[in-house]
Amino acid sequence: MIVTTQCDQVLRDGASPGQYCPPTAKVRPMSDNRREQQSSSWLGLVLRDVQFWVPVAVLAAGLLVLRWIS
Amino acid sequence: MLCGLTAGAWLGAAEAPTKLVTLGLSPVVISLSMVIGVFLARWTLPALIQGTSYVAADLRQAPHLIVWAVLAGCLWAVANTLAIFAVRDVGLSIAFPLWNSNSLLGIFWGILFFQELRGADWRRWVGVLGGAGLMFAGATALAIASAAQVPARDAARGVAAALGAGVLWGTMYIPYRKAYLTGMSPLSFITFFTVGELGMMTALAVTYSGGVSPLWSQLSGARHVLFWLLAGGFVWVVGDLFQQYAVKYAGITRGIPLSNTNQLWGLLWGILVFGELRGASHSVLAQVIGGSVVMAVGAGVIALSSVSRSEHVSWQKAAATEGARYGVDPEYTRSRIAGEDASSIVRGRTWIDWLVVSVATATIIGFALVARAPQIAFAWVWAAVLAIVTLGMLAVAGVSLWTATRFN
Numbered sequence: 218m219i220v221t222t223q224c225d226q227v228l229r230d231g232a233s234p235g236q237y238c239p240p241t242a243k244v245r246p247m248s249d250n251r252r253e254q255q256s257s258s259w260l261g262l263v264l265r266d267v268q269f270w271v272p273v274a275v276l277a278a279g280l281l282v283l284r285w286i287s
Numbered sequence: 288m289l290c291g292l293t294a295g296a297w298l299g300a301a302e303a304p305t306k307l308v309t310l311g312l313s314p315v316v317i318s319l320s321m322v323i324g325v326f327l328a329r330w331t332l333p334a335l336i337q338g339t340s341y342v343a344a345d346l347r348q349a350p351h352l353i354v355w356a357v358l359a360g361c362l363w364a365v366a367n368t369l370a371i372f373a374v375r376d377v378g379l380s381i382a383f384p385l386w387n388s389n390s391l392l393g394i395f396w397g398i399l400f401f402q403e404l405r406g407a408d409w410r411r412w413v414g415v416l417g418g419a420g421l422m423f424a425g426a427t428a429l430a431i432a433s434a435a436q437v438p439a440r441d442a443a444r445g446v447a448a449a450l451g452a453g454v455l456w457g458t459m460y461i462p463y464r465k466a467y468l469t470g471m472s473p474l475s476f477i478t479f480f481t482v483g484e485l486g487m488m489t490a491l492a493v494t495y496s497g498g499v500s501p502l503w504s505q506l507s508g509a510r511h512v513l514f515w516l517l518a519g520g521f522v523w524v525v526g527d528l529f530q531q532y533a534v535k536y537a538g539i540t541r542g543i544p545l546s547n548t549n550q551l552w553g554l555l556w557g558i559l560v561f562g563e564l565r566g567a568s569h570s571v572l573a574q575v576i577g578g579s580v581v582m583a584v585g586a587g588v589i590a591l592s593s594v595s596r597s598e599h600v601s602w603q604k605a606a607a608t609e610g611a612r613y614g615v616d617p618e619y620t621r622s623r624i625a626g627e628d629a630s631s632i633v634r635g636r637t638w639i640d641w642l643v644v645s646v647a648t649a650t651i652i653g654f655a656l657v658a659r660a661p662q663i664a665f666a667w668v669w670a671a672v673l674a675i676v677t678l679g680m681l682a683v684a685g686v687s688l689w690t691a692t693r694f695n
Contacts, residue, residue: 259351262613268400268461272358275458279365282451286372286444287314287495 291533291545293684296677297526299552301519302370302383303560312512314371315492316505320513322364322488324520327647329481332524333474334640336694345475351613352466353479359462360483366455368491369448376445378563381575383553384429384582385449390543390589391419392457397539401464402605404540406597414592415540421585422544428578432571460539463531468606469615470623472695473531477524514658517651525681532688537594538602544589547582552673554579559669623695 263269333342346353366386373382394415397403404412466476496502506513526549533542554575557563564572603624610620688694 259613260354263351263354266612268465269355269358271396272362272458272461275455276358276362276365279362279369279451279455282447283365283369283372283491286369286448286451 288545289684289687290529291542292548293680294526294530294533294546295548296552296680297522298546299549299556300677301523301526302553303556312509313505314375315368315495316509317371317516318368319488319492320516321520322484324517325524326481326485327650328521328524329477330643331647333478334643337474338636338640340637342475342478345472348619349469349471349615352471355462355465356476356479357483359459360480361487362455362459364484364487366452369452373445373449373452377442381429381432382449384426384550384579385446386452387547387550388426389453389457390547391423392454393460393539393543394419396461402601403538405601407595411592415589418544418585418589422582425578425582428574432574460543463534464539467535468609470620473528473535474694510657511659512661514654517654529684541589544586548586550579551583555673560666562664
């Protein structure tokens with residue numbers, strides 16, 4: 218966030234990015250970070266969803282019945 | 288409604304190959320072979336109809352549904368295996384209606400989790416719940432009839448397996464409804480559904496066969512009939528696809544009972560094609576036919592309780608809640624629930640689609656080349672009649688669905 222703000226400031230002053238922007242090779246692109254956050258967050262949302270655990274419980278029970286039947 | 292009825296015909300036809308269990312094939316081998324056919328079909332049909340790029344774009348809108356789809360696939364695999372055990376123990380014509388009790392559970396989950404029937408008038412409540420009651424009564428009559436057909440121990444095991452399959456299939460509609468309230472196309476959902484299906488079925492088959500080598504030798508030994516099982520899986524997917532469209536556009540409470548008319552198709556295949564119940568007493572026949580008819584009447588009553596405008600408003604609220612919970616674009620949900628294209632979705636086939644279709648076709652042809660007609664009582668004329676009627680229903684429903692929703 219800070220890097221972007223500094224860049225924006227110097228670019229507004231008419232400089233080229235190569236001259237004034239700090240190197241960003243070690244800074245992970247924001248889009249990647251956001252995607253990772255999103256994927257972990259939707260997984261968390263699924264796990265916190267009560268409706269998710271109903272089919273999981275039924276699946277476990279079904280496996281037990283199958284074990285008994287076979 | 289048309290989708291639900293067509294689903295019934297195709298799902299009924301798909302269970303016919305499970306009769307191969309009477310040849311002594313292991314239920315898990317039969318189920319695994321069907322699932323391989325299902326896997327091939329679940330990738331081929333979406334690739335042919337919309338293209339994999341459409342599927343990928345759809346999943347980007349709601350990536351959390353991948354987890355739900357895989358879970359639903361696992362439920363299906365266990366349910367199908369239980370169903371095959373049930374066919375072995377109590378026969379197709381009796382097991383079928385028992386596992387179709389899944390619609391009762393589906394209705395329950397629909398009301399409890401997805402605000403179905405909220406805002407419906409008393410006639411619709413009576414229609415759905417009365418129809419569900421009739422279906423339960425019909426299933427009970429069939430369970431009693433099963434006791435007269437097979438040894439008591441087998442009957443108890445078979446009934447337990449069929450009812451277990453019903454509970455698993457009934458619960459599988461929770462992920463279905465989650466997906467379709469969000470607006471996802473059934474074609475996209477099933478591509479990941481089948482990953483869970485194949486994964487779970489492979490695990491079950493390896494476990495219950497005693498390892499990979501015994502499983503492989505069983506599959507090799509059954510190679511002459513594997514084609515029929517693969518074909519059964521393929522047919523099942525066609526029925527399931529229509530069932531999913533029925534759930535999407537008519538809800539669980541209507542879509543599932545309608546597609547459960549497959550019970551009647553199962554009865555027709557069992558009695559007319561495979562000669563089941565031949566030699567049964569009149570009272571047993573009366574119980575089986577009477578129970579099936581009562582169940583079908585129950586499904587019909589539910590089907591006639593169409594979705595009211597106020598119910599649609601409740602669905603939209605449930606969809607909004609679901610979308611907010613998982614951060615799905617409201618515009619995407621709105622347009623897809625209405626059967627329209629979302630602006631971000633692209634259609635078009637690429638070389639990947641043609642590769643998927645080619646590999647699947649080559650696999651099925653390969654199995655067909657080594658296939659032999661199974662040594663089982665089979666009335667070809669009746670099979671042809673039922674197949675023609677089933678294909679006719681596919682044509683009518685397919686054209687109607689394309690015209691109304693473009694398979695969204």
